[in-house]
Amino acid sequence: MSSETGSIYSRKNPFPAKHSLNRRLSGAASEKDTRHHEISLEGSGLAYEVGDSLGVFASNDPLLVQEIISMLGATGEETVSGNEGSPKSLREVLWKDYVITTPSKEFLAAIIAKAGDAAEDIAALTADLSRKKELEHYLWGREVIDFLLTHPKLQWTPEEFVKCLRKLQPRLYSIASSQKAVGEAVHLTIATVRYETFGRKRNGVASTFFADRTGGGVRVPVFVHTAKHFRLPEDPATPVIMVGPGTGVAPFRAFLQERKALGGGGKNWLFFGEQRRDSDYLYQSELETLRQEGILSHLDLAFSRDQPEKFYVQHKMREASAEIFAWLQAGAHFFVCGDGARMAKDVDTELHAIVTRESGCSPEQAAEYVETLKKAKRYKKDVY
């Protein structure tokens, strides 16, 4: 029994949870496909706190599984080793146990060994450590199936093939609900990863599993991933500022449900951004209701593609510079969730700029101020 989740279920022993709702949040005209999912935790004893994530063991696309089986000249019924070493059918392990999209080093080594001169391009790149960047560039957007299609005559035994594959890892999703509002359930906000490379449509494993294959109350193995670094302030009267563009809004939906249920009176300020107001304003009616109810004291929106110049959450923060600084001086906690590659860095830069501008201090002193916020656990990030 885990003391954190109060349940026998964990990453090592995930709970087969019933998926109950898959609702598209993105409008018909959106370039994205972001969805709201609901999963039942009934019977699991699993408990979570707002700020936690849900770990999910998704399965691979059965059509891709079948294509690989055909390329191997197999039937799928052959017995091979599963990722825990137990014997299973080839189809079962390709579906649930192994990574069948991104090629592993072992798979590339097997291609080189089997294909000889026909794979000399990839052999040259893998042999020379100084060409690591070129190798990464070469592999970007290339999947296991591409190598099988390029070298269709190679002979593989099913066991030899699966031995080259890495274990399929669970994906994490920020929990978008509070148990004070939804009870034995968990809500998620998932952006579907779809793209095209080398003339082929590609699908992110877990996000397209959720988008395309969660009908009929399918069971999904899940566990709670606790995030002690991403907690609401203990005192519900403390003000919070939340910056969550895109799916980054997910934990803040949970925070708002929690703060509404607690009724502690603390002010809540959300910065949300997406591409277009008409098609990408995730949870629009919920957020506007929270605004009307006064739970959200401030709701600032940045729709990046509704005008010729890009307009992002950090630009909205700049417009509210003085008030953000006043909130920080009054003890507010500052949260950021979503894209870690660019957004979180730019928001951090703007936060430093706000402190410099509003306090009249030097950039070095602003850095110290922000560092103090971090040390006091008042500046918290959950980025990916």
Ligand SMILES: Cc1cc2nc3c(=O)[nH]c(=O)nc-3n(C[C@H](O)[C@H](O)[C@H](O)COP(=O)(O)OP(=O)(O)OC[C@H]3O[C@@H](n4cnc5c(N)ncnc54)[C@H](O)[C@@H]3O)c2cc1C
């Ligand atoms: C703590 C945490 C919380 C998270 N919360 C959320 C959340 O609330 N909502 C959410 O949607 N996600 C969230 N994520 C991200 C999520 O875990 C997955 O990483 C995401 O859904 C993609 O997983 P996937 O299995 O669908 O894609 P994968 O099968 O893992 O494929 C993604 C990979 O595809 C490749 N790729 C992507 N685009 C391209 C392209 N254009 N060209 C070539 N290759 C490309 C990249 O290598 C990328 O890493 C979170 C991550 C963490 C760590």
Ligand SMILES: NC(=O)c1ccc[n+]([C@@H]2O[C@H](COP(=O)([O-])OP(=O)(O)OC[C@H]3O[C@@H](n4cnc5c(N)ncnc54)[C@H](OP(=O)(O)O)[C@@H]3O)[C@@H](O)[C@H]2O)c1
């Ligand atoms: N590992 C993975 O496979 C995976 C899968 C899915 C998502 N992710 C990550 O999760 C992030 C979230 O994806 P999402 O679909 O929820 O939303 P997103 O891509 O972060 O987009 C949300 C909004 O943020 C804007 N934005 C882009 N760059 C920004 C910046 N530097 N500063 C502030 N805002 C910026 C976007 O504008 P524009 O688009 O108009 O520029 C859009 O309006 C992705 O960016 C990605 O890093 C990773």
